[in-house]
Amino acid sequence: MNPICLTCGMQYAAPREDCPICEDERQYVPPSGQQWTDFATLRSEHEALVRPEGEGITGIGCTPKFAIGQRALLVEAPSGNFLWDLTAYLDDAIAGEIAARGGITGIAISHPHYYTTCVEWARAFDVPVYLHEHDRQWIGRPDGRIELWSGRTKRISDELTLINLGVHFAGGTVLHWSGGERGQGALLSGDIVQVIPDREFVAFMYSYPNLIPERPAVVRRAAEILAGYRFEAIYGAWWDAVVRRDGHEVVQRSAKRYLEFVS
Numbered sequence: 722m723n724p725i726c727l728t729c730g731m732q733y734a735a736p737r738e739d740c741p742i743c744e745d746e747r748q749y750v751p752p753s754g755q756q757w758t759d760f761a762t763l764r765s766e767h768e769a770l771v772r773p774e775g776e777g778i779t780g781i782g783c784t785p786k787f788a789i790g791q792r793a794l795l796v797e798a799p800s801g802n803f804l805w806d807l808t809a810y811l812d813d814a815i816a817g818e819i820a821a822r823g824g825i826t827g828i829a830i831s832h833p834h835y836y837t838t839c840v841e842w843a844r845a846f847d848v849p850v851y852l853h854e855h856d857r858q859w860i861g862r863p864d865g866r867i868e869l870w871s872g873r874t875k876r877i878s879d880e881l882t883l884i885n886l887g888v889h890f891a892g893g894t895v896l897h898w899s900g901g902e903r904g905q906g907a908l909l910s911g912d913i914v915q916v917i918p919d920r921e922f923v924a925f926m927y928s929y930p931n932l933i934p935e936r937p938a939v940v941r942r943a944a945e946i947l948a949g950y951r952f953e954a955i956y957g958a959w960w961d962a963v964v965r966r967d968g969h970e971v972v973q974r975s976a977k978r979y980l981e982f983v984s
Contacts, residue, residue, distance in 0.1 A: 723840075723862060725763060727756040730788030730809040730837040733861040742833055742859060747889070747928040760841060763787065769814040777901065778909075780960060781818075783810035791835055791958040794909055795819060796898055800878035801826035805896050805909045806958065809837040816845055827851060829883055831911030832890040833859035835958075840864040851875065853885050853892030873946070884950070886943040888913045888925050888935055897950050906952035908968055914943070916957030920964050922975040923955065937983050944976035 725732045726740040729748055733740075736757075743750045767783040774780040774794060782792035787809055794805040802825045819825060828843060829851040830836055836859065839850045843866035852860065854869040875883040880900040886893050893913040901907025908914065915924040925935040925943065947969070955964040955971065964971050 722759050724757040725759055725809060727758055728788060729834055731861045732838045749930055763810055764812050767810050769812055771818050781815055782808045789834060792960055794956055797822060798880050798900060800880050803877060803881055804828040806831055806835045806911050807837050807839055807842060811841055811845060829896060831913050832893045853894050856890050856892030886913055886946060887939055888943050902953040907954045908952040909956045912958045914972060916955055916962040916964055923971055925979055937980055940976055940979055944973060947972050
């Protein structure tokens with residue numbers, strides 16, 4: 722059995738007593754203690770949730786929500802469909818929905834909290850999973866379909882680029898879709914660049930549940946990197962967590978405000 726942590730959703734290669742992801746200071750072990758489930762049980766207790774999140778972008782998740790509660794995003798780019806981030810849940814309905822749209826060419830994940838059942842997804846669609854090498858220590862279930870990449874960027878296609886910002890985790894990554902939003906560009910950010918209720922700003926945190934702010938030097942570097950990319954929308958980690966306009970400006974003024982507060 723490949724156990725899945727009930728709190729964070731990480732799947733491991735073999736049964737174990739601890740979840741390193743949850744024991745890290747960015748996450749937590751709940752007061753009730755470490756608890757586990759498995760893929761078959763997960764599929765019996767939840768059902769698929771698939772709906773549009775934007776033009777050419779479809780959200781994929783489950784109801785009721787599981788673990789952290791994030792949803793994946795299917796990017797329907799002319800260069801080929803691509804899956805960004807993951808939910809632990811995968812069933813025949815989701816697989817059929819993706820197949821009906823032409824399948825996927827690959828998967829990329831923003832950071833270890835969302836690695837979840839990535840091996841199940843990779844095997845189901847026979848595609849690689851791209852993870853940044855800085856976070857290799859957090860891989861819970863090694864597999865030959867996991868491809869580690871290095872450096873600041875990785876070009877997936879002419880339109881899709883992975884960008885390592887180092888926020889939240891050393892390998893914290895976002896996906897830039899230059900052709901998104903009818904050519905105005907889209908940034909798929911997970912919670913590396915966190916979409917917050919005030920859509921005029923975004924946030925940068927080292928730990929969200931434990932309220933540990935990100936280091937100023939990391940935020941400054943991330944803003945400098947993203948200054949070179951054009952994007953109108955920002956798609957965060959949760960349902961409807963989307964900045965619909967002026968995304969580039971939102972990131973830059975948010976970083977400026979953050980640095981003024983912590984300086």
